[in-house]
Amino acid sequence: MNLEEKTLSKNVIFEGRIITVHEDEVLLPNGNIASREVVEHPGGVAVVAVDEENNIYMVRQFRYPFQKVLLEIPAGKLNYGEDPFACGVRELKEETGLTAETFDYLGSFMVSPGFCGEKIHIYLARGLSKGSMQLDPDEFLEVEKCPINELLAMIMDNQIEDAKTVIGVLKTFQLLNVDKKLS
């Protein structure tokens, strides 16, 4: 079956510092015309930093769209054209002060592919060393470390809802087979 939609026109509505919004007219497989609202975003990188005791470094941050403080893995936006790995190394250092001996790629995810072009890459960082945070003067967050088993329980209990954190911790759990190691 042909599933493809063909762009007929593109109307840019908003070019912000972070997102660009456009509304396109598309040709559907049945010949009908429909409109598509699209949000473009540079994407981001998140890091699951695990220490020798299977603790993960987390940050607490105010998330404006939900008007609340969330517990998340460290992450940041990609600069346009930036290498995701370089971004992950930088964001981990800035937000937690940590450097790592090894970074393993845990893959990427599309946050909401029906309307949004944002993709977030995730790395697993191990062999951690502590240093000092390098926060932007207008960035506010608190760092803490949590046992991976507690984070897993919080995820399954819906106490952690941030997509990158859910995906990063669940993939880490699969990869490290933490349950088997700890039992």
Add this chain to the structure above:
Amino acid sequence: MNLEEKTLSKNVIFEGRIITVHEDEVLLPNGNIASREVVEHPGGVAVVAVDEENNIYMVRQFRYPFQKVLLEIPAGKLNYGEDPFACGVRELKEETGLTAETFDYLGSFMVSPGFCGEKIHIYLARGLSKGSMQLDPDEFLEVEKCPINELLAMIMDNQIEDAKTVIGVLKTFQLLNVDKKLS
């Protein structure tokens, strides 16, 4: 530490059929002023429908922002004020023709809480019965079923990147302990 940002002004930029975009001025904890680009979205519901042989029903759909066909769990947008459970039952039926004896709530996730208000709820559907699909005339998708172990391998190998599918399948795997059952 006070992490909260206080809204000073709100400027609505775009009110589409699906999303609303606004740019707000906020007061930071240090007294500085910053701007926040926010995308509001009604949210959605996704369903992991698992049969007796641990196959999951999937749909293939063209995703316009990425210009490609993705393999995803069935899902749909919430109507404003709609009950997520009712939406899940409806979307499963419309997209796959399936009805289910039981629906278990797998929790919700925020797709990208830095700029977007979208939350997606996920249900696990079991005790499946087949019926006929009820697609909208302008909706195009293909249904297929995949063994959960294959989906897990595809997720860990980054062949499946859709956030709701990654989270739905990984949570189902944790909940059902499929690996232990199958081994």
